[in-house]
Amino acid sequence: MTDPSPDKKTAILSAALELFADNGFHCAPVSRLAHLAGVGVGSIYRYFKDKDELIHALYEQVSNSVQEVVNQPCGEAQPLRDQFVDFMVRLLSYLDAHPREFRFLEQYYHSPFGIEKKRTELFAGQVQDFPQPLARIFSGELAGELKSLPIPLYHALIFGPVSALLNDSQAGLITLDQATMSSLAEGCWQALQN
Numbered sequence: 001m002t003d004p005s006p007d008k009k010t011a012i013l014s015a016a017l018e019l020f021a022d023n024g025f026h027c028a029p030v031s032r033l034a035h036l037a038g039v040g041v042g043s044i045y046r047y048f049k050d051k052d053e054l055i056h057a058l059y060e061q062v063s064n065s066v067q068e069v070v071n072q073p074c075g076e077a078q079p080l081r082d083q084f085v086d087f088m089v090r091l092l093s094y095l096d097a098h099p100r101e102f103r104f105l106e107q108y109y110h111s112p113f114g115i116e117k118k119r120t121e122l123f124a125g126q127v128q129d130f131p132q133p134l135a136r137i138f139s140g141e142l143a144g145e146l147k148s149l150p151i152p153l154y155h156a157l158i159f160g161p162v163s164a165l166l167n168d169s170q171a172g173l174i175t176l177d178q179a180t181m182s183s184l185a186e187g188c189w190q191a192l193q194n
Contacts, residue, residue, distance in 0.1 A: 088185035
C-alpha cells in the first residue's frame with residue numbers, strides 16, 4: 001500500500017479551511033469538502049478518521065501558523081507592557097491579513113472543540129507554551145502588578161477586544177493600522193493593570 005499523498009492532505013486542509021470559515025462546521029458536508037479539495041470522499045478518510053479529527057488537525061495547522069508569528073522574540077529586556085503590546089499588534093496584524101484563519105478560530109473556540117481546549121490548556125493553568133507576556137499574565141506570576149482576576153477574565157479582557165476589532169475590520173467598518181492596533185493593545189493592558 002502506498003503512502004497517502006501530502007499534496008492531497010494539503011488540498012483537503014486548504015478546502016476545509018475555506019469551507020469551515022465560510023459556512024461553519026455543520027454546513028460543510030464531507031462530500032462538498034471532497035469536491036472542493038478535488039479528491040474522492042474516501043480520500044478524506046485515508047487522512048482523517050472522521051470530520052472531528054479533520055477539524056482538530058486544521059486547528060493545529062492554523063494555530064501553529066499563528067504561533068510562528070506571535071511567538072517571535074520580542075526582547076525580554078523590554079518592559080512587559082511593551083512585550084504585551086508587541087504581541088497584540090502581531091496577533092491583530094496576522095489575523096487581519098488572514099480572515100479565513102480568524103473566522104475558523106472564532107468558530108473553533110466557540111464550539112465544544114474550543115471549549116475543551118480552553119478547559120484543558122488555559123483554565124487548567126497549562127500556560128508554559130503561551131507567548132511570554134501571556135504566560136506571565138495567566139500564570140499569576142504578576143500578582144500585585146495586575147488586577148487579581150480569574151483566568152477567564154484575563155482571557156476576556158485580552159481576546160474579547162481583539163475579536164471585536166477584527167470582526168469590525170473584516171466587515172469593512174474600520175481599517176486596522178498600526179496606531180489603531182497599538183491603541184487597542186494599550187487599552188487592554190490598562191484594563192489588566194492594578
